[in-house]
Amino acid sequence: QVQLVESGGGLVQPGGSLRLSCAASGIIFSIYDMGWYRQTPGKQRELVASITKGGTTNYEDSLKGRFTISRDNAKTALYLQMNNLKPEDTAVYYCRARKYASDYWGQGTQVTVSS
Numbered sequence: 001q002v003q004l005v006e007s008g009g010g011l012v013q014p015g016g017s018l019r020l021s022c023a024a025s026g027i028i029f030s031i032y033d034m035g036w037y038r039q040t041p042g043k044q045r046e047l048v049a050s051i052t053k054g055g056t057t058n059y060e061d062s063l064k065g066r067f068t069i070s071r072d073n074a075k076t077a078l079y080l081q082m083n084n085l086k087p088e089d090t091a092v093y094y095c096r097a098r099k100y101a102s103d104y105w106g107q108g109t110q111v112t113v114s115s
Contacts, residue, residue, distance in 0.1 A: 002026035002104045004095045009109030016085050016113070022078040022095030022106055029076035032099045036069060036080045038091035038111075045094065049080065053099075085113045 008020040020036065035050035049059045049069035057069055068081040078095055090113050095106040 002097075004097060004104055004106035006093065006095050006106045006109040009093060009111045011112045011114065012085055013115050014086055014113055017081070017083045018085065018111060020080040020082070020093055020095075020109060020111075024076045024078065024095075024097060027076075027097060027099075027102075027104070029071075029097075030073040032097040032102075034069075034071055034078045035096045035098070036078070037094045037096055038089075039094065039108075040091045048093065051078070082111070085111075087113045089113050 003025045005023045006020060008018060010018065012018055031053050033050065033052045036048040037045045038048050039045040047060055048063060049057065049067055051057045051069045051071050059067060066084050070079045090111060092108040092110050094108045097104045
């Protein structure tokens with residue numbers, strides 16, 4: 001059974017930082033391309049950042065320099081370091097694992113940026 005479990009979300013003040021984690025099980029983590037997505041009510045889920053099985057990263061343009069995606073294949077974990085958070089970063093953040101036709105999502109973790 002494949003499980004992607006996000007953690008690390010919460011309430012943070014503008015300018016603060018959070019580190020999200022995604023613990024993966026039930027898949028051979030190292031051969032999956034991974035990504036973080038986010039969604040706010042009434043909007044489509046959007047890509048935040050992705051990292052291939054080989055370690056190549058890609059970011060939504062407006063987030064470059066503030067967010068950093070990384071993975072630890074030994075721990076089967078995906079991370080998203082978020083710095084200088086802004087109110088518009090408020091969303092539910094989801095972890096995604098993809099390989100060919102296999103496509104898995106976590107349940108999401110809420111990030112709220114507010115003073």
